[in-house]
Amino acid sequence: MFKAKSILFFLLLIWCSLPLLILLGLSFAFSWTFPNILPRYFTLSHWGEFLFRNNNLQQSFFNSFTISLVVALTATLLGFICSRWVAYHKRKNLLLILTYFPFALSPVIFAICLKFYFLKTGLAGNLQGIILAQLIITYPYATIFFLSFWNNMIKNYQNLAYTLGSSSLFTYRKIIFPIAKSFLLTCFFQCFIISWFEYGLTNIIGYGKVQTLTMKVFQFIGEANIYYAALSSCLLVLPPVILLWLNKKFIVYQNR
Amino acid sequence: MYLKVENIVKAYGKRKVLQNASLQVPANTTVSILGKSGCGKSTLLKIIAGIEQQDSGNIYLNEENITTKKANRRNIVYLFQEALLFPHLTVFENIAFGLRIRKQSNDHIRMKVNSLLEQLEISGEALKLPDQLSGGQKQRVAFGRALIINPPLILLDEPFSSLDVETRATMQQLYKSIANSYSITALFVTHDLKECLIMGDSIAYMENGNLTVYDNRTAFINDLKTGVKGEINFWNTLN
Numbered sequence: 001m002f003k004a005k006s007i008l009f010f011l012l013l014i015w016c017s018l019p020l021l022i023l024l025g026l027s028f029a030f031s032w033t034f035p036n037i038l039p040r041y042f043t044l045s046h047w048g049e050f051l052f053r054n055n056n057l058q059q060s061f062f063n064s065f066t067i068s069l070v071v072a073l074t075a076t077l078l079g080f081i082c083s084r085w086v087a088y089h090k091r092k093n094l095l096l097i098l099t100y101f102p103f104a105l106s107p108v109i110f111a112i113c114l115k116f117y118f119l120k121t122g123l124a125g126n127l128q129g130i131i132l133a134q135l136i137i138t139y140p141y142a143t144i145f146f147l148s149f150w151n152n153m154i155k156n157y158q159n160l161a162y163t164l165g166s167s168s169l170f171t172y173r174k175i176i177f178p179i180a181k182s183f184l185l186t187c188f189f190q191c192f193i194i195s196w197f198e199y200g201l202t203n204i205i206g207y208g209k210v211q212t213l214t215m216k217v218f219q220f221i222g223e224a225n226i227y228y229a230a231l232s233s234c235l236l237v238l239p240p241v242i243l244l245w246l247n248k249k250f251i252v253y254q255n256r
Numbered sequence: 257m258y259l260k261v262e263n264i265v266k267a268y269g270k271r272k273v274l275q276n277a278s279l280q281v282p283a284n285t286t287v288s289i290l291g292k293s294g295c296g297k298s299t300l301l302k303i304i305a306g307i308e309q310q311d312s313g314n315i316y317l318n319e320e321n322i323t324t325k326k327a328n329r330r331n332i333v334y335l336f337q338e339a340l341l342f343p344h345l346t347v348f349e350n351i352a353f354g355l356r357i358r359k360q361s362n363d364h365i366r367m368k369v370n371s372l373l374e375q376l377e378i379s380g381e382a383l384k385l386p387d388q389l390s391g392g393q394k395q396r397v398a399f400g401r402a403l404i405i406n407p408p409l410i411l412l413d414e415p416f417s418s419l420d421v422e423t424r425a426t427m428q429q430l431y432k433s434i435a436n437s438y439s440i441t442a443l444f445v446t447h448d449l450k451e452c453l454i455m456g457d458s459i460a461y462m463e464n465g466n467l468t469v470y471d472n473r474t475a476f477i478n479d480l481k482t483g484v485k486g487e488i489n490f491w492n493t494l495n
Contacts, residue, residue: 156336159307162327163334164354165405174356178344 020237026230046231057216057228061235064196064213067127068239071134072192076184078135079142086143087150096147099140107137108200118205125209133205134198138191145187149180185250189243196239257316258283258441259304259409264313266299266465273299274310277467279460281409281443286435288444288456289467290482296465297445301411304443305334317409332409333402337417339394341386347397348373348382354405372400375434392423396430403438410442416451428454449487 026032027046029039050057086095102110111133115124123129154176161171177184199214208215213236220229259281266274273296281287291297302308304315306327314323322330341350348369349356355365373379376396386394395415402410412431416424428451435442444455452459459476460469470476477484 153340156338156340157342159302159305159327160334160336160340161353162307163305163330163332164401165328165331165357166353167328167357170357174353175342179342 020234023230023233023237026226027234029227029230032226046227050231050235056211057232057235060211060213060216060232063127063210065239067130067134067202067212068192068195070131071138071195072188074131075135075138075142075191076188078139079187080146080180080184082139083143083146084150087147088155096144099143102136102140106200107198108204110136111201111204115204124205125207127210130202130206130210130212133201134195137198137201138194141194142187142191145190146180146183149183154179182250186247189247192243193240196236257281258318259443260314260316261300261304262314262316264300264303264315265311266296266303266308267311273465274303274467275465277313277462277465279443279467279469281441283441284439285457286440286442286444286455287458287460287469288446288452289460289462290446290449290452291462292447295462297462298413300462300467301334301413301443301445304409305332305411306330307334331405331407332411333405333407334411335398335402335413335415337414339386339391339398339415341389341394341397341401343386346383346385347378347389350386350397351400351404353401358405368404369400372404376400376430390423391419392427395419395427399431399434403434403440406438408441410440412442412444414446417446417448424451431455449483 025039028042028044030041030043030045032039049055050061086092086099089095105113114133114136118124118129118133123132157175157179158171161175166174197214198212199218202210202212203215206212206215213232217229217232217236220226220232257280259279261277261279264274264277265272277296277300279287279300289297289300299308303310306322306325306329310323314321316322317330317332341347342353345353351369351372352365355368360368369382370379373382376399378393378396378400381389381393381397386397389397398415416427419427432455434440444452446452446455453473458470459473460467461476461479461482462468463481468479470479476482477488480486
């Protein structure tokens, strides 16, 4: 029984990791043509160029990282504050409908609707504009995410702390934030991943002037440059894998 | 009078929860308020604690009008039905919480917390987290957390309602002995008739937002609406 389970787990592991391993292999490959099963030879030149030379791919990686970090941090903080207000509001249901509004349209159609306003305000084609556009998706997502956190129990904790003499700041610092830690981390990770993989909205609002990693992947695929497409895909997968590992380390184990 | 509550009115929409509720509590005594669920007794306590806002009426504590004071400035501790121990803090840190707010020295905190832990008979649990404690132990910690700041008034909102009969009786005795040794002034809300008689030095009854305060125990027992007569008749019938 145990052996069968191990074999099944092993097969599942291979099935999940095979695409990633092929991508990784492809990023080190040189001259891999049909009908060869393996590339003629492997090279470090693609990775070397990315790591040590000032190039577009490096720039797009940092663009993506900056955008995702700012978007995830801002959405998590704003969502946390705003969700409390929504959760305890008399017209919670109405506010909740409004919160869901950005998800009623697909991000691309939504971006086209917003394009005019971004052009008028000079936010189209730059980093700030893309951050703002992505926040329009991630901020309501974070607000909805935190709504379940603000239940009666949390309200009672807060009230109890106040009657013990605690200020709002002290209550948040010592009680609310520590209790919400796993919620905050999960929301941050999820917003980061949403932003990291975002393509349509970024492409339309960014006008192609701000190159992110997802756009680079599409560009390399369009050029049939499979080695660089594989390299940029590996880079695209890297942060989510790290976040999954952090999630396991800090949230799953902590909650056990 | 140490606590004076005057004509408190509170409504949620069209539903009136409290209608001119007035009450006086002398210093170092416990007044118990008996009432069915949803009659407005918890709302009254929350208004006194400052975590709910009344529509009209005044509250005086030691002759100071505290009606508009914020909850964290009133120094009145509210004990909820559940112990509500902060889940990420140990028993020691839960009890020390009030002193940490007041920025007391670590030595002072250690001395006071250890002495309270001993008095509450939970010295061995100091380093445990709340989810490692029994219901009775949690309530002891909640008491300790309230007592350590020596509040002028404690409001107890059915704190033993979730405990089993035996633990409940133990906690009632523990509260009585602590109330005596700390000269506590308290309002104790319950829907349990027996508990109401055990805990209160004087008694009030609340029904549909109307509060009746009795001069003595006999007046409370003789009032048919309190249900004491019915209870006595029930036990007599069994005999």
